[in-house]
Amino acid sequence: MSNFPRLQRQTDAPVIGMVHLGPGAFFRAFNAIYTDEAMAIDGGDWGILAVSLQSARAQQELEPQGCVYTSVSMGPEGETARVVNAISGVMVAPLNPEAVLKAMTQDEVKVVSLTITEKGYCRHPTSGGLNVENPDVQHDLNTPAASKTAPGLIVEALARRKQANVRPFTVLSCDNLPENGATTRRIILEFAQKRDPELAAWISEHARFPSTMVDRITPATTQGDIDALAARSGYYDAALVRHEGFRQWVIEDDFVDGLRPAWEKADAQFVGSVTAHEAMKLRCLNGTHSTLAYLGYLAGYETIAETVADASFASLCNTLWHDEILPTVPVPEGEDLQAYVAALLTRYQNPAIRHLTWQIAMDGSQKLPQRILGNIADGYRAGRAPHGLCLAVAGWMRYVGGVDEKGAAIDVRDPLAKTLKAASNSAETSSGKVDALLGVRDVFDDELSSNPDFRQAVCNAYETLVSKGAAGAVAEYVKGADQA
Structure with missing residues (x-):
């Protein structure tokens, strides 16, 4: 146990407007920082509910410190640290998938973003479509209320929104997949088609899947990194993330009803095609x-x-x-x-x-x-x-x-x-x-x-x-x- 006090939130958590699946180091070094800066400049209720699809590690790291954490930018000239406030809550889907689905169904949630790595999409590597032979995909098709996968959770949440007459959210892939928005759309629609063709048609017409390009080198954080920050700052941050100074986010500007954070004010690039x-x-x-x-x-x-x-x-x-x-x-x-x-x-x-x-x-x-x-x-x-x-x-x-x-x-x-x-x-x-x-x-x-x-x-x-x-x-x- 560290001799230093745990980092704590000093301001109110922002109202949740986004759900993010896959709250690993890259998300904390990239999406959350862009969103934090955009809210600081332009305001808006864009707090992020971070949802882990596997382990409880992110929850264990973030919740005891009010979901804030330190971002350290590393360069040859030295390091710069700042505390990021954009995350408003953390959930672990396997522990309570119903709570996650309930949150994703709320009209206040306008964007669901993803950093789940290539394998999280349940994508067949050669066809590019949904891998229907994946046991977790079969599980989610048969038991949607207890979905394990990102496609399963997204389709079930969209099904509930359709049933409740709530507009769909934008699905924003931030993973290194070719045409990640189009790829995600294909997978979600194929999954929905397996469940209900009418649901698939509704998603196809009303939801949006903009493609993105993301770039920031983010090494794994070590215990030595955490201890070094504690010695410099006087607080212990179990959710510390370290990254290079360079970053680039290119996003197709195609969101449901145009609703999104003002990421361009944090230097994101919006384009017609990425x-x-x-x-x-x-x-x-x-x-x-x-x-x-x-x-x-x-x-x-x-x-x-x-x-x-x-x-x-x-x-x-x-x-x-x-x-x-x-x-x-x-x-x-x-x-x-x-x-x-x-x-x-x-x-x-x-x-x-x-x-x-x-x-x-x-x-x-x-x-x-x-x-x-x-x-x-x-x-x-x-x-x-x-x-x-x-x-x-x-x-x-x-x-x-x-x-x-x-x-x-x-x-x-x-x-x-x-x-x-x-x-x-x-x-x-x-x-x-x-x-x-x-x-x-x-x-x-x-x-x-x-x-x-x-x-x-x-x-x-x-x-x-x-x-x-x-x-x-x-x-x-x-x-x-x-x-x-």
Whole structure:
């Protein structure tokens, strides 16, 4: 137990106008801060009811301190801390789904936002639609009042609002999914259609699902971080969140009855379509982040900053951006892509951000199709051979095999971890392992898995990883690209 007093709320909690599903570190470092700033500038009843879909951790961290917490912005020049007041309450859906549904049904709730990671959408990774074989989806279809999933809760809340003649809320996805608003809309409508076609038609006509692009690097908070803040501030904050100074939120301005916080006054960008911004971020940032995570971890680097401190890995990023990624990215309105990727490398190099390669490597089976495989497919269609991104895929394959370059076990956190490890272990040779993993249809679609050039490139890269290690493979790729 800390010797310091717990942080406490000093002002009244704002009236709830939003529900947020998934109150993890990113939400506290991003959505809640934008909303806090918007209310401070423009007012409005936009307090957030934060709802956890799994553990009670967020409730245990936030409730004892009145749902306020400290946000620490980290930069090479130092740290800046502020207390965020936007969260008005916390609930744990598995403990009381009825209370959550009752809150989501209130007319005062005008926006339901989500940061639940890719797997929280119950999305089939290849079809992009609702994964009806998911046991939790089946549970929610059969027992809607005790829904476990985000789609189940949203559809049941909307069904109750329709029954009560209450307008629907806007569903605002803030996860790294391609066209996240359209993807969420498809999943919700498919779920609703399974329950009641009339409900699906009502949601389709009246609800809104704007797409967004979100960007702020947010490392996991450690107990050491919490203790250090207590020593500096004189209070203990179990819900502390630390993040980089940079942030960007691009939002399609399509809300039910136009009702939303004035996020633009906190520097959010409202646009007609977020597609180009989303592609820019998913491929330029998320794609290289995942590449650095797998290859950097295998090379023995703990953080992204340590990884790009290796000149070969920094060159890897620049080569991927200029040769393989930017040619597939449309230029978003108001953006300079060359300046954007230059700024990305500076962000990666920030020594104050301890973003763990192991943390970024989580859930790769869900992330790879959006971040890397789509880019590779576009490259082949355009007649380019994206060998660097194929090296990234080979790095992921070696990582999910569960054994690092020194023979130590890797703690692979992924919904398909057992399937992937079994596929890798089913073959002795590098090419056999590649073929087995290419056969996992929840990750690789037919177009890529049947492409002989892609298969050969990944096999060659995997062989190089085995013979030269990740650092050697990266150095060889960079050298070859420089000579091309």
